Amino acid sequence: ACAEKAGYEHFMMKEMCEEPKVVRDTINPRIEGFGVNLGNTGITAEALKDIDKINIVACGTASHAGIVGKYIIEKLARIPVEVDVASEFRYREPIISRRNLVIIISQSGETIDTLFALREAKKRGARTLAVVNVVGSSIAREADDVLYTWAGPEIAVASTKAYNTQLAAMYLIALDLACKKGSIDSETAKGIIDSLKAAPDAIEEVLGNCEAIQKFASQHYNAKSIFFIGRGLDYALSMEGSLKLKEISYIHSEAYAGGELKHGTIALIEKGTLVVCSMTQKGLLEKMISNIKEVKARGAVVMAITQQSNEEVWKAADIVIEIPDIDSIIAPIVAITPMQLFAYYMALQKGCDVDKPRNLAKSVTVE
Numbered sequence: 001a002c003a004e005k006a007g008y009e010h011f012m013m014k015e016m017c018e019e020p021k022v023v024r025d026t027i028n029p030r031i032e033g034f035g036v037n038l039g040n041t042g043i044t045a046e047a048l049k050d051i052d053k054i055n056i057v058a059c060g061t062a063s064h065a066g067i068v069g070k071y072i073i074e075k076l077a078r079i080p081v082e083v084d085v086a087s088e089f090r091y092r093e094p095i096i097s098r099r100n101l102v103i104i105i106s107q108s109g110e111t112i113d114t115l116f117a118l119r120e121a122k123k124r125g126a127r128t129l130a131v132v133n134v135v136g137s138s139i140a141r142e143a144d145d146v147l148y149t150w151a152g153p154e155i156a157v158a159s160t161k162a163y164n165t166q167l168a169a170m171y172l173i174a175l176d177l178a179c180k181k182g183s184i185d186s187e188t189a190k191g192i193i194d195s196l197k198a199a200p201d202a203i204e205e206v207l208g209n210c211e212a213i214q215k216f217a218s219q220h221y222n223a224k225s226i227f228f229i230g231r232g233l234d235y236a237l238s239m240e241g242s243l244k245l246k247e248i249s250y251i252h253s254e255a256y257a258g259g260e261l262k263h264g265t266i267a268l269i270e271k272g273t274l275v276v277c278s279m280t281q282k283g284l285l286e287k288m289i290s291n292i293k294e295v296k297a298r299g300a301v302v303m304a305i306t307q308q309s310n311e312e313v314w315k316a317a318d319i320v321i322e323i324p325d326i327d328s329i330i331a332p333i334v335a336i337t338p339m340q341l342f343a344y345y346m347a348l349q350k351g352c353d354v355d356k357p358r359n360l361a362k363s364v365t366v367e
């Protein structure tokens with residue numbers, strides 16, 4: 001009830017515009033010098049010795065933040081991570097013991113599937129850490145530890161700013177674990193923390209350059225089906241980009257790992273098919289450019305999202321949405337914003353109710 005659109009036409013736009021601030025609010029209090037300090041929430045180096053594996057469990061957008069979490073925790077902390085959607089985790093008799101750390105991600109902290117997954121993990125003896133946005137919510141109360149995302153109230157049904165802060169939380173957790181485990185040196189940690197601190201300004205810049213996306217959307221809103229492709233962290237990001245588009249514009253879309261396209265889905269690419277290529281991972285750029293060539297040879301129209309300095313992408317794609325130059329590992333927290341804007345403008349062009357999409361609820365508290 002206290003929610004005001006503050007001059008914005010939609011809550012979704014207002015909330016995207018809040019991303020720089022809320023990412024800052026989530027990161028800054030937990031950064032100390034060149035390191036991360038999660039206070040009581042952080043697992044001690046001693047307790048970490050008893051953890052063999054991490055499970056991340058969530059629904060919807062939060063589960064996509066979990067997939068990014070898997071990539072970065074495994075990369076930095078070298079601890080195996082498994083990601084499940086909560087409704088599957090609960091019923092598959094997960095192999096969990098006191099040697100597992102189960103991270104539960106939820107904006108509302110009230111999603112019933114996620115809450116029951118948390119209880120299942122506790123029943124099996126796991127240590128549990130909730131990454132939650134709503135203070136005092138059921139999941140926050142029941143988990144052993146809570147790391148709050150400081151996104152503030154999110155009113156639009158399609159989650160935007162909360163996702164960015166969930167990613168911020170994943171970076172903080174990954175860095176904390178890596179430093180305690182000694183799997184990265186302090187120089188590397190410092191470099192990543194510096195990039196993370198630069199992310200809010202980079203998001204600000206992306207928001208300021210939204211016209212190109214708006215224009216592209218105005219030319220393509222009649223698309224019947226859209227593909228989102230990427231490799232590594234960009235694949236994880238593509239899943240969220242695709243979900244956002246489906247949720248509010250009702251356009252069918254699919255997220256695919258760039259390298260997997262040729263094993264089936266490429267059959268669906270024909271003249272005019274729109275392909276959104278997320279290309280923020282420097283080491284995988286060449287491979288993605290090959291993927292662009294493959295789809296363009298079949299008539300696809302390609303919109304690429306990449307860092308400014310990746311000039312080679314310009315030659316390959318039809319339109320490039322630039323994000324500022326930022327380390328590949330941190331790039332997802334910035335690169336998701338153009339995808340959210342894309343979904344928003346596509347939905348707007350189609351005349352959809354962007355804040356209240358049909359059949360969806362903000363928080364699903366029934367099974």
Ligand code: G6P
Nearest residue numbers: 059060061062106107108111361
């Ligand atoms: C609902 C919402 C999604 C959200 C999911 C998980 O399905 O429509 O936007 O991602 O629930 O919500 P949570 O509050 O647990 O993050």
